[in-house]
Amino acid sequence: MTWAPDSGPRPTAWAAPEPVDGLEQGAPPGHLTAPDTADLPTLEFLRVVGSGPRGLLESQADDRLARYGENVLPALRSVSWPRRFLRSLRDPFTTVLFCLALVSAAVAAWNTACVIMALVTVSCVLRSSGEYRADQSASALRELVAATATVRRRADANSAPETREIPVDQLVPGDVVLLGPGDLVPADLRLLRATGLTVHQAALTGESAPVAKYPVESPGPTGDASPASDEEPGDGASGDRRHRHGSSSAQEAPHLCLQGSSVASGSATGVVTATGEHTRFARGFRGMSTRRRESAFDRSVHGISWSLIRFMLLTPPLVLMADAGLRGRGLETLPFAVAVAVGLTPEMLPVVVTTTLARGASLLARGSDVIVKRLPALHDLGAMDVLCTDKTGTLTQDRPVVACHVDGEGHDSPDVLHWAAVNSLWTLQLAELPSPDALDEALLDAAEERGDDLDHDAVAALPFDPVRRLATVVLRTPGSPGTHALVVKGAAEAVIARCVRQRVDGRDTDLDDEARARLLSMCAQRAEGGLRVLAVAAAERPAKSGASSVTASDEYGLTFLGVVGLRDAAADTAADALTALSGRGVTVKVLTGDHPGTAARACDEIGLDPGLVVTGDTIDGLDDDALAELAETTTVFARCTPAHKARVVRALRAGGHVTGFLGDGVNDLPALHAADVGISPRDATAVAREAADVVLAAKDLTAICHAIVAGRRSSGNIATYLRIALSSNLGNVIAMLTAGLLLPFLPMLPMQVLVQNLCFDGAQLAFAYDRPPAADMARPSALEPRAILRFVTGFGILNAIADVATFGILALSIRGFGTSASQEAFQSGWFTENLLTQALVMLLLRTGRTAAEGRAPGPIRLTTSALAAIGILVPLSPLAPALGFTALPLFYYALLAAVLMSYGTALVMAKTRYEARTAARQGLAASKP
Numbered sequence: 001m002t003w004a005p006d007s008g009p010r011p012t013a014w015a016a017p018e019p020v021d022g023l024e025q026g027a028p029p030g031h032l033t034a035p036d037t038a039d040l041p042t043l044e045f046l047r048v049v050g051s052g053p054r055g056l057l058e059s060q061a062d063d064r065l066a067r068y069g070e071n072v073l074p075a076l077r078s079v080s081w082p083r084r085f086l087r088s089l090r091d092p093f094t095t096v097l098f099c100l101a102l103v104s105a106a107v108a109a110w111n112t113a114c115v116i117m118a119l120v121t122v123s124c125v126l127r128s129s130g131e132y133r134a135d136q137s138a139s140a141l142r143e144l145v146a147a148t149a150t151v152r153r154r155a156d157a158n159s160a161p162e163t164r165e166i167p168v169d170q171l172v173p174g175d176v177v178l179l180g181p182g183d184l185v186p187a188d189l190r191l192l193r194a195t196g197l198t199v200h201q202a203a204l205t206g207e208s209a210p211v212a213k214y215p216v217e218s219p220g221p222t223g224d225a226s227p228a229s230d231e232e233p234g235d236g237a238s239g240d241r242r243h244r245h246g247s248s249s250a251q252e253a254p255h256l257c258l259q260g261s262s263v264a265s266g267s268a269t270g271v272v273t274a275t276g277e278h279t280r281f282a283r284g285f286r287g288m289s290t291r292r293r294e295s296a297f298d299r300s301v302h303g304i305s306w307s308l309i310r311f312m313l314l315t316p317p318l319v320l321m322a323d324a325g326l327r328g329r330g331l332e333t334l335p336f337a338v339a340v341a342v343g344l345t346p347e348m349l350p351v352v353v354t355t356t357l358a359r360g361a362s363l364l365a366r367g368s369d370v371i372v373k374r375l376p377a378l379h380d381l382g383a384m385d386v387l388c389t390d391k392t393g394t395l396t397q398d399r400p401v402v403a404c405h406v407d408g409e410g411h412d413s414p415d416v417l418h419w420a421a422v423n424s425l426w427t428l429q430l431a432e433l434p435s436p437d438a439l440d441e442a443l444l445d446a447a448e449e450r451g452d453d454l455d456h457d458a459v460a461a462l463p464f465d466p467v468r469r470l471a472t473v474v475l476r477t478p479g480s481p482g483t484h485a486l487v488v489k490g491a492a493e494a495v496i497a498r499c500v501r502q503r504v505d506g507r508d509t510d511l512d513d514e515a516r517a518r519l520l521s522m523c524a525q526r527a528e529g530g531l532r533v534l535a536v537a538a539a540e541r542p543a544k545s546g547a548s549s550v551t552a553s554d555e556y557g558l559t560f561l562g563v564v565g566l567r568d569a570a571a572d573t574a575a576d577a578l579t580a581l582s583g584r585g586v587t588v589k590v591l592t593g594d595h596p597g598t599a600a601r602a603c604d605e606i607g608l609d610p611g612l613v614v615t616g617d618t619i620d621g622l623d624d625d626a627l628a629e630l631a632e633t634t635t636v637f638a639r640c641t642p643a644h645k646a647r648v649v650r651a652l653r654a655g656g657h658v659t660g661f662l663g664d665g666v667n668d669l670p671a672l673h674a675a676d677v678g679i680s681p682r683d684a685t686a687v688a689r690e691a692a693d694v695v696l697a698a699k700d701l702t703a704i705c706h707a708i709v710a711g712r713r714s715s716g717n718i719a720t721y722l723r724i725a726l727s728s729n730l731g732n733v734i735a736m737l738t739a740g741l742l743l744p745f746l747p748m749l750p751m752q753v754l755v756q757n758l759c760f761d762g763a764q765l766a767f768a769y770d771r772p773p774a775a776d777m778a779r780p781s782a783l784e785p786r787a788i789l790r791f792v793t794g795f796g797i798l799n800a801i802a803d804v805a806t807f808g809i810l811a812l813s814i815r816g817f818g819t820s821a822s823q824e825a826f827q828s829g830w831f832t833e834n835l836l837t838q839a840l841v842m843l844l845l846r847t848g849r850t851a852a853e854g855r856a857p858g859p860i861r862l863t864t865s866a867l868a869a870i871g872i873l874v875p876l877s878p879l880a881p882a883l884g885f886t887a888l889p890l891f892y893y894a895l896l897a898a899v900l901m902s903y904g905t906a907l908v909m910a911k912t913r914y915e916a917r918t919a920a921r922q923g924l925a926a927s928k929p
Contacts, residue, residue: 006432011102023615023861027771033389036759039219040219041217041218041219042192042215042218045190045271046061046271049173049174049271049273050174050175051174051175051176051271053152053176053192054154054161054176054268055151055152055153055154055161055175055176056150056172056174056175056176057152057153057154057155057156057157058154058155059155059156060174061153061170061172061175063542064172064173064174064267065170065172066723068172068173068275068276068464069275069276070169070170070239070275070276071168071169071170071171071172071186071187071275071276072169072276073276073277073281073282073768079724083130084128085124085125087128088124088128088674089120089124094124094350095342095563096106096365097119097120098116098117098120100111101116101117101120104548109243109436109564115758116601116754117574119348119351119761122351123443124161124350125351125527127360129354134578134666143637146539147167147170148164148165148166148167148179148803149162149167149168149171149181149183149186149187150163150164150167150177150178150179150183151164151165151166151171151175151176151178152176152177152178152269153175153176157455161176162179163252168186168187170676171186171187171272171275171578172272172275172603173272173273173274173275174271174272174274175187175271175272176192176269176270176271177189177270177272178268178269179197179257179263179266179267179268179269179270179271180263180267181263181266181267183261183262183263184261184262184263185199185257185258185259185260185261186259187259187272187273187274187275187279188256188257188258188259188272188273188274188275188279188280189256189257189258189271189272190215190255190256190270190271190273190681191213191214191215191257191268192269192270192271192292193215193253193268193269194214194215194266194267194268194269194399194464195266195267195268195463196265196266196267196431196463196464197212197213197214197263197265197266197267197268197466198210198211198212198213198263198265198266198437198466199211199213199257199261199262199263200258200261200262200263200264200265201261201263202259203257203279204260204261204280204522204665204667210251210264210265210437210438211465212254212466212469213254213255213256213257213268213698214254214255214466214467215255216253216254216255217503219253219255233596236284253493254735255646256273257270257780258279258280258281259274259280260279260281260283260665261353264437264438265438266437274927279925291633295377295380295676295677296379296380296383296658296676297376297377297380297383297783298376298381299350299378299766300379300783300784300785301353302781303785304722304783304785304788304789307785307789308346308726315447318597335372337736346722346725346726346729348719348721348725348761348764348765349721349722349725351761351765352717352718352721352764352765352767352768353718354375354500354858355765355768356714356717356718356721356767356768357372357375357379357714358371358375359374359714359768359769360378360710360711360713360714361378363710364378364706364707364710367706368694368697368703368706368707368710368850369682369697369698369703370694370695370696370703370707370710371694371695371705372693372694372707373692373693373695374693376440376901377677377678377694378707378710378711378714378715379711379715379718379783380658380660380676380693380715381660381677381678381694381704381707381708381710381711381712382708382710382711382712382713382714382715382780382781383660383676383711383715383780383781383783384586384655384658384659384660384677384708384711384780385585385586385587385657385674385780386586386587386588386589386658386659386660387581387586387587387588387589387591387659387660387662387701387704387720388588388589388591388645388648388649388652388659388660388661388662388671388675389588389590389599389605389661389662389663389701390569390587390591390592390593390662390663390664390668391590391592391594391598391602394571394574394662394700394701395570395571395574395590395602395603395606395608396568396569396570396571396574396602396771397568397569397570397572398699399438399442399567399568399569400438400439400532400566400567400568401442401444401445401446401566401567401568401569402442402443402445402446402564402565402566403531403566403567404526404531404564405417405420405562405563405564405565406562406563406565407502407503407504407505407561407562408502408503408504408515408519408560408562410522411470411504411505413561413562414450414452414697415561415562416536416561416562416563416564417443417446417447417450417452418447418452418454419442419445419487419489419536419538419561420443420489420534420536420564421446421447421452421454422454422456422473422475422487423471423472423487423488423489423536424439424440424441424443424444424471424489425444425454426456426458426461426473426475427440427461427463427464427471427472427473428440429458430459430460430461430473431461431462431463435532437496439532439566442566443564443566447525447917451525455483456475456476456603457474457475457476457478458473458474458475458476459474459475459484459550460474460493460550461473461474461550462550462551462552463791464490468490468494468555469490469491469493469494470488470489470490470491470494470495470555471485471488471490472486472487472488472489472550472554472555473487473863474486474541474550475487476543477540481543482542482543483540483541483542483543484539484540484541484543484544485538485539485541485912486538486539486540486541486550486555486558487536487537487538487553488536488537488538488539488555488558489534489535489536489537490534490535490536491522491535492519492520492523492533492535492563493520494518494535495535495536495537495558495560496519496520496523496535496560496803497516498537498555498556498557498558499516499537499558499560500557500558501558501559501560502519502559502560502561503516503538503559503560503561508559509913511560519560522563523535523563526565527595527597528595528596528597529601530567530595530597530598530599530600530601530602531565531566531567531598531601532565532566532567532598533563533564533565533598533793534563534566535558535560535563536560536561536562536563536564537558537560537561538558538559538561539554539557539559541554550736551571553849555715555844565643567602567605568598568599568602570602570605570606570799571606571700571701573701573702574606574701575606575607575672575703576702577700577701577702577704578606578607578608578701579607580705580803581701581704581705581708583706583778584705584709584712584778584779585778585779585780586708586780588608588635588701589631589634589635589636589637589652590602590603590608590610590635590636590637590647591637591640591644591645591649591661591671592636592637592638592640593638593639593640593641593667593791594638594639595638595639596613596615596636596638596639598638599636599638600636600638603635603636608635609635610635611633611634611636611708612635613636613637613638613640614636614637614638615628615637615639615640615641616637616638616640616641616644617639618630619637619640619644619647619648620644622648624639624647624654627647627648627651628652628654628655630649630651630839631648631651631652631655632652632655638693641667642667642668642669642670642671643670645661645663645667645668645670645671646670646671647676648671649671649674649675650674653674653675653676658673658676658780659676659677660675660676660677660678660679660704660789661674661675661677661678661679662679662680662681662701662704663678663679663684663688664680664681664683664684664688665684665688668680668688669688669691670687672691672692673691676695677693677694678691678692678693679692679693679694679695679696679704679707680692680694680695680696681695681696681698681699681700682695682696682698684696684883694707699751709777711781712772712777712780712781713771713772713777715781716772716773716781717767717768717772718767718771718783719781719783719788720770720845721767722762722765722783722788722792723788723791723795723845724764724767724800724841724842724846725760725764726790726792727792727794727795727796727798727799727841727845728796728799728837728838728841729796730759730792730793730796730797730799730800731795731796731797731799731802731803732799732800732803732834733802734797734800734803735747735799735800735803735804735807736748736753738800738804740914742807743826745823745826747826747827747830748830748831749827749883749884750832751883751884752827752884752885753884756831756834756835759835759836759867759870759871760838760867762863763838763839763842763863763864763866763867764842765863766842766859766860766862766863767860770859770860773846776926789917791914794910794914795841795845795907795910797904798906798907798910799837799841802837802899802903803830803833803834803837804834804900805899805902805903806829806830806896806899807830809892809895809899810825810826810829810830810892812895813825813829813889813892813895814826814829815886816891824884824885824886825886825888827885828875828885828886829883829888829892829896830888831873831874831885832870832871832872832875832896833871833896833899835867835868835870835871835897836867836868836871836872837866837900837903838898839864839865839867839868840862840864840900840904840907840925841872841907842863842864842867842904843860843864844904844907844908845907845911846860846909848863875887885909
């Protein structure tokens with residue numbers, strides 16, 4: 001038998017525990033492995049751990065704490081701000097700018113080097129500061145996790161055990177822990193005793209239904225597990241009471257409770273077998289690779305970056321060779337060549353991206369309680385077109401409700417619900433259970449809604465037992481003082497096996513094997529339909545008194561009354577959130593460990609068509625290509641293991657989708673790492689929150705809708721910046737290269753190029769505060785390198801044409817073209833034209849706007865006005881001589897106005913044509929199956 005606390009004298013083996021293999025002699029700190037304590041008989045197990053039901057001595061606990069360390073999960077190291085700053089230098093554009101600064105310094109172009117280094121520094125500071133603040137906010141969520149456990153310890157060997165609360169991090173192997181309803185399991189435990197214990201293991205397995213746990217006297221590595229119970233089995237109809245688990249996972253072992261699970265009902269006492277990083281919970285996380293796969297943002301930015309970088313690296317040698325061949329100029333043109341390369345670089349990209357994402361993340365944290373831990377994940381949210389999620393707590397409330405109550409013929413029967421609720425109420429009252437479990441609570445709520453009177457004269461109760469799988473109450477029968485009525489409720493197979501009759505329409509008929517098989521088939525069909533089925537039966541017995549008024553041997557020869565079907569209640573916001581996600585172009589796919597019928601029914605209730613449900617077994621039989629094809633058309637994947645979830649996510653990504661995954665348990669870690677963006681609720685397990693990129697205030701799809709909108713707003717601003725900055729830069733570079741070949745002097749001095757870029761870069765920061773058009777919020781907004789490069793090529797050439805036209809009007813406006821004075825006038829005129837055309841581009845190339853939306857918001861209007869003013873006033877200001885500028889004739893401004901009007905008209909026409917082609921391309925893509 002298994003010893004219970006304070007149940008009499010202890011065996012001598014416990015009187016003074018000796019150090020033994022597995023704990024005190026060379027075992028890895030914090031857990032018991034030699035021999036495997038999960039497979040030992042109870043007495044041998046307690047000898048190995050050097051403990052007993054009365055608990056450890058305080059001195060023992062202190063020694064073990066010093067030796068094995070605190071019971072804390074292996075947390076990811078917090079990255080310091082300086083290290084983040086250095087890590088931000090790995091951005092491709094930042095690296096290229098840094099190299100250009102070194103080249104400028106090498107040729108003594110100190111002004112150029114200083115300006116470039118200022119841009120690099122500002123970019124790195126903004127990025128590292130934003131990510132550091134987000135990480136600090138996410139770290140604060142750890143404080144929300146329960147931090148105490150109830151243990152039994154003794155002051156010394158002769159003292160009585162005391163039960164008290166201690167911090168979870170002070171638990172050590174061998175501690176005796178007491179569990180009650182709602183408690184989190186603080187470490188890996190082996191049960192010594194349990195009363196009606198069921199635990200939620202969704203964080204470990206994804207299974208939403210509570211799992212029964214009970215002590216096992218002799219588990220055996222591959223043999224049968226016998227319950228540690230004093231009860232004798234009933235007759236053969238009760239089924240085999242021995243449960244094989246030797247080949248099962250630790251989560252399925254009935255005598256083990258693992259960290260990461262929580263108590264659904266009942267109470268228990270267990271001994272700690274592993275703490276800290278040696279629990280199965282922590283080992284599952286440690287075994288996962290923490291290196292994140294390249295996300296959609298990484299792929300987009302790197303694709304654009306390296307295309308431009310290749311062109312930038314070719315530009316300086318081409319400028320040098322052209323000038324040397326045509327103009328006879330040598331290394332003196334190197335600063336100009338470097339300045340041209342810098343002019344092509346969207347050097348503000350890291351600053352604009354970081355500012356835009358940090359602002360979006362800050363607004364989300366304040367307005368929607370959504371914390372973005374990795375800033376680029378905000379872009380990935382905006383680009384996401386597939387969201388994978390589990391069922392429990394997202395589509396459903398993880399709270400069952402009564403769906404049906406029928407008799408053996410399938411006819412609605414309120415009496416079945418009545419007697420089921422009577423059983424739940426009086427089992428709770430007479431068995432002194434601390435609280436009803438979720439199923440009992442649902443039955444009582446349904447009976448209350450019907451106004452049922454559950455006030456019966458109850459005598460005794462036999463609570464649910466995970467071996468019997470039944471709960472029984474005994475009622476006095478009015479008018480029959482010598483008779484008691486038994487009401488039995490439990491698993492359909494267990495109840496039907498004990499029945500010999502069934503009641504239909506108030507008449508009892510014998511139950512033969514054929515009828516029994518029909519009832520089992522009816523229950524199985526309802527289970528396949530997504531219901532949890534409880535069977536109800538009754539019987540009359542001669543009245544008995546005292547503690548023996550009901551025993552397991554009385555639960556036979558029953559009359560079958562019917563079944564109650566329960567389903568998980570749909571989440572209140574799930575249906576509306578799914579509609580909103582669909583309207584924004586996001587497809588939801590459900591990946592769950594639950595039964596296929598349960599998952600399909602939950603989807604049906606919220607308006608999500610489950611279609612053909614695919615199970616984990618099917619996934620195992622497919623290669624990656626076949627799975628990618630199947631994942632395109634499948635909505636629900638059931639009976640999924642962690643590996644199945646990760647494979648589905650990877651298959652969707654391989655199919656070109658930007659994929660998010662919402663998960664909250666250890667079993668979700670592989671999928672969180674495999675997704676473009678991992679999402680976790682605040683009350684998720686600690687390791688899931690650590691692995692996630694985005695943390696939600698609640699496990700609610702509505703919050704994800706808010707995050708998606710914020711992500712698309714940020715992505716839209718980044719894309720607008722890239723289109724405008726790159727097209728302007730490309731046009732300027734083409735124009736400068738053309739002018740450098742045609743003119744007898746440099747078209748613009750290096751310092752003038754850098755000042756022009758600095759003015760334009762400062763204005764471009766306004767894009768971080770822009771309001772994208774409403775149309776951008778309705779569809780995923782990934783940065784598509786090919787689309788952006790097509791835009792840049794077309795509008796860059798148009799910009800270059802405007803610049804070349806400016807060369808012509810400068811030749812007409814400047815007297816004595818080719819002299820030293822004409823050089824300063826040319827450079828002044830081109831500087832003015834460049835800033836004015838760039839201001840025009842910022843106003844007109846913000847795509848996707850109707851006439852009503854075309855008016856620029858405050859930041860854009862102010863910055864473009866300032867840019868135009870600088871372009872006109874600087875050549876006329878006292879700074880002009882220092883920069884090599886001079887005043888221009890009025891005739892030039894008149895001709896420039898004509899060029900700008902023509903250029904603006906061409907921009908509007910080209911933008912209209914571009915948007916029409918883009919819309920047609922998107923419509924064609926959407927029409928493809």
